[in-house]
Amino acid sequence: MLKLLKGSFIRLFRSSEFQIMPFLLMIMNFMMIFMERANLQDTDKLPGLPLFNAFFHVVVIGICTAVFVSLFIGAEYSNATIFNKIIFGHSRTAVYLTYLITCLFGTAVFHLTATGVTTLVGWIALGKPLFTIGEFITSYLLSLPVLFAVVSFYLAITIIVQNRAVAIGISASFSVVLLIFSMYFCDGKHYDNKYLDFLPDFYLNKLAMSDMLISEGVIEKLNFPVYPCILFGLFTVIGLIVFNNINIRNTPEGEI
Amino acid sequence: MSRLLSANLRRLKINIPFYIYSFLIFAISILFTSKLYILMFGEYLPVEDAIMIASALPAGFNALFIGFFLGREYSDKTIRNKIVVGFTKSEIYGASLITTSLVTTLWVILWFVGCISGATIAGAEYSMESLIVKAFVVLFFNLAFSSGLTAVSMMVHSRVLCIVLHTQVPPYLITFALINGSLIGTEGAFPPVIKEIMTFVVNLMPMGQWFFTSVDYGEVLYPNPVLMLLSVGVIVLFTAVGIRYFKEKEIK
Numbered sequence: 202m203l204k205l206l207k208g209s210f211i212r213l214f215r216s217s218e219f220q221i222m223p224f225l226l227m228i229m230n231f232m233m234i235f236m237e238r239a240n241l242q243d244t245d246k247l248p249g250l251p252l253f254n255a256f257f258h259v260v261v262i263g264i265c266t267a268v269f270v271s272l273f274i275g276a277e278y279s280n281a282t283i284f285n286k287i288i289f290g291h292s293r294t295a296v297y298l299t300y301l302i303t304c305l306f307g308t309a310v311f312h313l314t315a316t317g318v319t320t321l322v323g324w325i326a327l328g329k330p331l332f333t334i335g336e337f338i339t340s341y342l343l344s345l346p347v348l349f350a351v352v353s354f355y356l357a358i359t360i361i362v363q364n365r366a367v368a369i370g371i372s373a374s375f376s377v378v379l380l381i382f383s384m385y386f387c388d389g390k391h392y393d394n395k396y397l398d399f400l401p402d403f404y405l406n407k408l409a410m411s412d413m414l415i416s417e418g419v420i421e422k423l424n425f426p427v428y429p430c431i432l433f434g435l436f437t438v439i440g441l442i443v444f445n446n447i448n449i450r451n452t453p454e455g456e457i
Numbered sequence: 458m459s460r461l462l463s464a465n466l467r468r469l470k471i472n473i474p475f476y477i478y479s480f481l482i483f484a485i486s487i488l489f490t491s492k493l494y495i496l497m498f499g500e501y502l503p504v505e506d507a508i509m510i511a512s513a514l515p516a517g518f519n520a521l522f523i524g525f526f527l528g529r530e531y532s533d534k535t536i537r538n539k540i541v542v543g544f545t546k547s548e549i550y551g552a553s554l555i556t557t558s559l560v561t562t563l564w565v566i567l568w569f570v571g572c573i574s575g576a577t578i579a580g581a582e583y584s585m586e587s588l589i590v591k592a593f594v595v596l597f598f599n600l601a602f603s604s605g606l607t608a609v610s611m612m613v614h615s616r617v618l619c620i621v622l623h624t625q626v627p628p629y630l631i632t633f634a635l636i637n638g639s640l641i642g643t644e645g646a647f648p649p650v651i652k653e654i655m656t657f658v659v660n661l662m663p664m665g666q667w668f669f670t671s672v673d674y675g676e677v678l679y680p681n682p683v684l685m686l687l688s689v690g691v692i693v694l695f696t697a698v699g700i701r702y703f704k705e706k707e708i709k
Contacts, residue, residue: 225625229632236636239647261628268621275617366532366616370474370525373624377517381485 202295205286209303218272219307222265226258226315231322233257238326247328254327255320256340262312263351263380267372269311270304270355275365284449297360297444301437304352309345316341343426350429350436357440361447461544461552469556474525478518482564486511486571491579504581505591508572509670512595515564516602516663520623523557523606528616537708546704554607554696561603565596594670594681597688598663604692605663608699612706627664634665638677661687 213219233254241248277283277300286296320337324330330337358375359368469475489511490504530536530553539549569592576583606623613619638659641652659665660679666688669677678684 225629228629232629232632232636236639239640264624264628268625272617272621366525366528366620369617369620369624370521373620374474374478374521377521377624378481381514381517 202291202299205291205295205299206302209299210306213273213303213307216273216276218269219311222269222307223311223314223318225265226262226311227318229258229261230254230315230319234319234323234326249328249331250320250323250326252330252332252336252340254323255316255330255332255337256344258315258319259312259344260380262308262348263376264373265311266308266348266351267355267376268369269307270352271359271365271369271372273304273307274300274356274359275368278359278363279365287449293445294441297441300360301353301356301440304356305349308348308352312344312348313341346426346433347429350426350432353433353436353440357436357443360440360444363447363449458544458548458552461539461548462555465552465556466559469526469560472526474522475560478522479564479567482514482518483567483571485514486568487575487578490572490575490581492575504576504579504583505587508576508588509591509595509667511572512565512568512591512599512670513664513667514568515561515595515599516667517627518564519557519561519599519603519606520627521620522560523603523610524616524619524623527553527557527607527610528613528619531614532616540708547700550611550696550700550703553611554604554699557603557607558600561599562596565592565599568595590681591670594666594684594688597685598666601688601691601695602663604695604699608695608702611699611703630662630664631668634659634662634668638665638669641677660684661691663688663691 234250237248237254238244283296287293316337320330332340354375355372358372359365362368362371490507492507536549540546569588573588609622610619613622637655640647641655641659647655656677659669659677660683666678666684679687
């Protein structure tokens with residue numbers, strides 16, 4: 202499994218989707234910072250960087266993760282790498298877990314990069330952050346299990362579908378529908394409703410729009426995402442069971 | 458061209474995502490309008506505004522559908538075969554554009570019927586006349602958006618790349634329109650000429666039209682007939698660019 206992991210990580214760092222994603226997320230945050238900066242009446246008196254500005258990209262991270270996982274893992278199907286790994290003698294469980302770990306790591310890294318760089322740029326543009334380092338780390342760590350649930354879901358879809366284009370289509374459809382439904386519920390009235398955390402995007406939207414939804418005590422009100430953790434376990438088990446029982450094709454798709 | 462169109466429609470008839478998306482558009486439109494308060498504001502909106510927020514649904518699902526539907530023509534070499542049997546590239550492009558426009562029109566109708574049903578369920582009062590006028594604005598900006606997606610789909614060879622572009626770019630265009638529009642209202646942020654240009658850009662973009670018809674953000678938008686004319690301009694522009702590139706492109 203270590204050799205598989207090493208190979209996957211090398212491919213991850215070289216993959217263009219992994220390199221582009223942090224920039225895509227950062228652009229979203231920078232646009233918000235630019236708007237706040239341009240709206241300032243007095244540029245000598247900077248208002249400070251609110252927490253939601255550093256985490257605003259989590260609104261679109263669901264769609265970005267869907268595309269990232271489908272492209273990254275789908276490519277392994279389209280060039281028959283998965284088939285070759287199994288022929289070579291690696292167990293299907295090891296192959297699946299390798300992909301899961303790689304995708305989780307990739308997502309955590311581009312989420313951290315986007316958040317970190319945005320905080321630095323926001324500090325220059327809007328002034329000192331209005332949150333402490335502890336609050337920043339807490340928010341980041343709380344968002345991770347939710348992202349992991351999202352990743353495990355899209356990985357299971359990609360593994361089941363076995364076709365990159367179809368996997369992207371299905372994952373992107375799910376991410377858009379999840380985003381619509383979570384935005385539908387994401388208001389001041391439902392902020393404390395823990396059952397809605399079953400919609401991972403709902404938790405992320407709470408984080409991205411925290412300052413708009415509630416005026417103070419943002420971090421205190423963010424509960425530990427228990428349901429996303431359950432979803433993560435569930436999707437991983439489903440993915441593993443399906444992957445251990447499907448017939449893996451060795452014919453490349455012939456698409457880029 | 459009628460043969461190409463009837464083939465496209467036959468493919469549409471057996472397309473499962475088309476039926477799923479149609480159902481979702483209808484169901485979400487009813488949900489959004491019957492609740493009548495949206496997103497983070499936590500307060501009740503006038504039914505006209507609630508309806509307009511859901512009006513991006515046809516565009517959103519088009520972003521998922523068009524790449525899939527038209528991209529498949531490349532991946533299974535249908536476009537190449539169509540050219541080999543003697544159809545011109547303009548005919549192929551025209552048939553694709555008409556098919557996607559028909560889908561968009563159908564989805565806008567579903568959105569409208571869903572919204573009216575939702576508003577009736579919620580017991581809201583509304584003026585049918587103003588809703589119909591708004592529905593035409595929605596139809597035109599959705600057609601403008603779908604013509605853009607069609608142009609991208611016909612220019613890009615890969616279905617994967619096409620779907621990625623269609624799903625990744627729109628959220629940024631929405632944010633761009635939102636920022637542009639909010640900066641227009643800021644006193645002294647930009648000189649008047651720049652503000653005029655920014656206002657024009659927001660009005661020209663389908664996302665800008667959607668966002669500022671659904672959120673009361675001051676006097677950003679032009680009158681409804683001008684918005685429809687601008688959408689027609691966008692359709693003509695995208696179609697001209699799309700046909701030109703599609704004609705020049707070598708089909709593998």
